[in-house]
Amino acid sequence: MTDKSIKHELVGTITSDKMNKTVVVTVERLEKHPVFQKYIRRRTKFKAHDEKNACRQGDKVLIRECRPLSKDKCWRVVNILERQE
Numbered sequence: 111m112t113d114k115s116i117k118h119e120l121v122g123t124i125t126s127d128k129m130n131k132t133v134v135v136t137v138e139r140l141e142k143h144p145v146f147q148k149y150i151r152r153r154t155k156f157k158a159h160d161e162k163n164a165c166r167q168g169d170k171v172l173i174r175e176c177r178p179l180s181k182d183k184c185w186r187v188v189n190i191l192e193r194q195e
Contacts, residue, residue: 119175122137
């Protein structure tokens with residue numbers, strides 16, 4: 111297996127679907143504070159490519175890293191894990 115074949119995958123929630131074929135995905139992670147040893151919730155926003163415009167706000171999705179598709183977009187929506195009702 112080469113380094114090129116390893117792609118990062120993240121699970122996040124869609125916060126915006128207003129753009130055409132693009133969604134904003136918020137990924138949350140827990141990080142331990144170095145001094146106080148308390149867990150802190152950190153959020154990161156990624157723009158991901160959604161070819162079919164199938165995702166809606168609040169959906170839980172799996173995104174995978176890919177080649178740069180635009181200035182900000184280098185992630186792709188792999189599949190929708192959970193639908194928002």
